Amino acid sequence: MSKTANAGGHEGSAPHLHRLVLFSDAVFAIAITLLAIEIHPPEHWTSIADLFGQMGHKLWAYAVSFAVIGVYWISHRRIFARLRTANGVLDVLNLVVLGLIGLLPLVTELLWEHGGAAAIVYLGLVTAIGFALAALWGYAAFAGELTGPVHRGEALFTLARVAIAPGLMCGLIFFALNHAWGLILLALALGAFIAGGRYMRRQAEQAVEIDQPEEASA
Known part of the structure; x- marks a missing residue:
């Protein structure tokens, strides 16, 4: 355990992390539940097609x-799987992430009630969540030294992916709804992030393989 982690002031690494994960999972689950609770069927509808026609925008916003x-x-689960300990700073950063996640049901309702006018607010919130989660990972991996051994390239790629990927994907989805070729951009972006992730994992594995013989010879 690092000196930085010990300075955080907590009752123990495993219980601390376990409670953080349980609390975080509960917030994510409640946010998803609230998304569905806010969907109400129309008072009058004549057929299944009419029902889905009236509720289509709500179901689309719910799906997104x-x-x-x-x-x-x-992303949150993968980050916490890398952690070996936690401290007060991590607690605060995690609360910021969860607080923003809790706003998604409200902003989703704005999206299906006001359409395009609320899209900027929605994208702003999604982007803010990404930056907050990236700040959490950046602190844990670089400043707080709360993780196990992580290849620097992989850590930086994770930072970029967490920060920009969801907001970028949402923007491309909105764009694709109005422009058919936006689907191509969406597919390319997804492919780039998947390929980048695999490349960084290979680099990390190669770095571990190089380090192991050196440690054995020492």
Whole structure:
């Protein structure tokens, strides 16, 4: 355990991290639940087609927000899987992330009620969540030394991916709804992030393989 982590003032690494993960998972789950609770069927509808025609914009906004929360939950889980300890600064950064996640149901409702006018607010919130989660990872990996050994290139790629990927994807989704070739941009962006992630993982694995013989010879 690092000296920085010891200075954080907590009762123990494993219980601290476990409680952070449980609390965080609960907030993510409640946010997704609130997305569905806010969807109400219309008072009058004549057929299934009419029903989905009236609710289409709500279901679309729900699907996008569900995906956004899901992506951020996966990123959050992967970050915490890398942590070996936690401290007060990490607690505060995590609360900021969760506070922004909790606003997504509200902003999603604005999106389906006001459409394009609320899209900027929605994208702003999604981007803010990405920056907050990136700040959490950046502190844990670089400043707080709360993680195990992480290849620097992989850590930097994770920082960039967490910060910009969800906001970029949301923007491209909105763009693709109005421009068919926006789907091509969306596919290219997804491919770039997947390929970049695999490349960084390979680099990290190669770095570990190089370090192991050196440690053995020493």
